[in-house]
Amino acid sequence: MKIVPAISLIAFVATLTSFVIATNPVHIDGKIVVHAHDKRKCSFGIVVKGDDKVIGSSPVDSTGKFAVSFTPAKETSFDFFYIDSHHAEDTIYLKSYKEFESDHVELTFYTFKGYLQVDEDDHVICPKCSQSDKVTPIEKLPGYYYCASDRIKF
Ligand SMILES: [Zn+2]
Incomplete structure (x- = not known):
């Protein structure tokens, strides 16, 4: 009969540990x-x-x-x-x-905005994916750009 509480304790600790990691x-x-x-x-x-x-x-x-x-x-x-x-x-x-x-x-x-980077061809580089090929200026928001691969404005 001693084995039963030991097993349930281990199960409890394992549950508690994974609970803490998953929801910190x-x-x-x-x-x-x-x-x-x-x-x-x-x-x-x-x-x-x-x-x-x-x-x-x-x-x-x-x-x-x-x-x-x-x-x-x-x-x-x-x-x-x-x-x-x-x-x-x-x-x-x-x-x-x-x-x-x-x-x-x-x-x-x-x-x-001075933090914008450009590549060798003067195309603005996306700060997230570091690529320039999907980056276009935003017409309605002068000075800002859109990266189509990340779908972000910056
Ligand atoms: Zn990007």
Whole structure:
């Protein structure tokens, strides 16, 4: 009769361990440094997508700070976007992370457009896939680009 509790204890520990790994939430304390918006009153929001699906979002306060939590499952990429109230229909890509080193992360993003990279033929390079062949300028949003293979605006 001693064997029964031992087995159920092992089963319980195994269940508990896999439970913890699968649902450990990540807390992001972030800041977004916004370029050239000093004289404009607009509000920003942050959106996090895991493999193209929205898994978290947060408003950005007047000092640029935001906080967002989500629980990673088996996503291969976590993409951060921002939304500017002046063109709220556009979600602009910031950066991707493959994983997080801890469950409490501090991140700072910049919206400076000077960070765009171009290839040898002067075509703008997508910050996510590092390719230029699917990148086109967005007509309605001067200075911004669209990558058709990632379906992101940046
Ligand atoms: Zn791309």
